[in-house]
Amino acid sequence: MKQLHLKIVGLLYAFLVTSCATKKFVPSEDWSELNGEYYAYSESEKNEVGINIISLLKNEHNHLPTSFIFEAKKDSAFIYYIRKDSLKTTTERIPIEGKRKKRFIKQTRSWSVIPFFPIFARFDIDILRFGKDELGNLLVNVYYDNSGMILLFGAGNSGSHYYTYKKLDQVQLTRPYFENGKYGIQNKQGQKVTAPIFSYLSVFENGQADIEINGKYGIIDEEGNFIIPALYSSLFLSKRWNRPDVYIASKGKKYGILDKQGKELVPFKYDNIEGDDFFRLYLGNKLGIYVPHQVHIPAIYDSYYGKASDDSFILVFKGEEGYMVDYNGYEYQTERAPFNLFRDFFNYSLKDKNEVQRKNIIYKPNYKIKRKLLIEEEDINQNTEEQNVSKEDKIPNPSEK
Incomplete structure (x- = not known):
């Protein structure tokens, strides 16, 4: 059965x-x-x-x-x-x-x-x-x-x-063609617009395509004109519904961010860049934050934890000390409180939309204690760390013992 x-x-x-x-x-x-x-x-x-x-x-x-x-x-x-x-x-x-x-x-x-x-x-x-x-x-x-x-x-x-x-033969689109190991551009009528000079050529989207020449990447239009010159070791389009599209690019081992016209939004000084609706910028063992066309937070923090529910504050840490940074470039000291099961879980309407829970601690900004962040701080911080490292690596003089 x-x-x-x-x-x-x-x-x-x-x-x-x-x-x-x-x-x-x-x-x-x-x-x-x-x-x-x-x-x-x-x-x-x-x-x-x-x-x-x-x-x-x-x-x-x-x-x-x-x-x-x-x-x-x-x-x-x-x-x-x-x-x-x-x-x-x-x-x-x-x-x-x-x-x-x-x-x-x-x-x-x-x-x-x-x-x-x-x-x-x-x-x-x-x-x-x-x-x-x-x-x-x-x-x-x-x-x-x-x-x-x-x-x-x-x-x-x-x-x-x-x-x-x-x-x-039924597709009427400007598209790549492949010949002698290289790619070129072919228009809607099937005519070759460029010679096969590209090591790689993507399909065209909104009139633009990714190209590779001699190991460097850029962006061209349907006529073969450069929108972003082929100067970058890597070039990745990051798309998100709640912000403008941007490119994460690299020059050698350093990363930066470009807009869709090739304008530099974040300089090429970071060791890595990760993220989606906002980006985490890694410089040495520190991290900063970039929100496209809104704010650039210097890389002076040790770790990042998460965003508040209304997306206006981000919880970051210097060691074990938590701070909140906002999209206007301000850093706030935090107020901390233990997690309350009734207030923070069962009654969501009572929850402060600017707070973030980490483990069993609730962090929220202390609006009375804030300061404006300066991008130059990451250079000062980096120079200080390098000096500390050089002192630690210095070979001691026997006479100093």
Whole structure:
């Protein structure tokens, strides 16, 4: 009886997965109709770059190809693409292995269903389907379910997403082309705008693309003009919904921050930069904070802990002493109080939005004791630390003993 129950549940679940995820595919008698070279990014309804098929298949995100070849034979199918890194260029092959249906090729990457209804259930499903849409484009469906339940409580995520890939001769976009081991720019009419001079060239997004020349990175427009010159050892666009986009860049071993036009916002003096809506700037064993176009807090602190709930204060430490810094560049001494279960957990409305909890201590700014921070403080602090280190490293004179 138990085995019958498991079979019924499995068949029912498989039916739901299949019926919900295949409605956009059209039947195909000959899969070789899909053979050809494709633009590697999926079609997007908005003015945005779609999903690269290699990211979809292999979860890779660096130096992605701009095109790929789909090849289907009688009993096999493959995707070929050029992989280029700083050392070499190779042709990679990804086999598409799975069952062939009338509408699609089904590749099951994971399938685990543990049903003990109504007490417990666990699903771990990851399925790819390859086929064609009504216009003859390559259509890829990703279905996933990573969820579970205990009694009436459930958690997890699931979804089904479609990605459409068009052949190169059907794509009217300014895009990279690859020739003799280098990249160049090709316009919407298929004409070459530049010679193949770039070691790397990304797709264009909002009229801009990343380039690499001789190991240095920059940004160009669709005509090949430099927006940000190729002067940087690394260049990474940091995007966040609640602030302007900026680039984290490096020159040699030092990091700084640029705006999208290449203007220097944070000088190239830091050993590392991390963060998302605001950035942590590391200089030696100290850290500072930068909030794009708002405030630059000097690197004079030993550690950072977190933000207040209204995002106006950040808790930092000098040793074990906590301070609050705000987005206007002020440092506040803190008032501390033990964590109160009723006030701080059960009654959120009574909580001060400018406070931060660390372990069992609540920190909040003392508004009466504050000072304006100066960016020059980090240079003074760094010079003092270097002098202390040099004194410690000094070889003692025997006569001083």
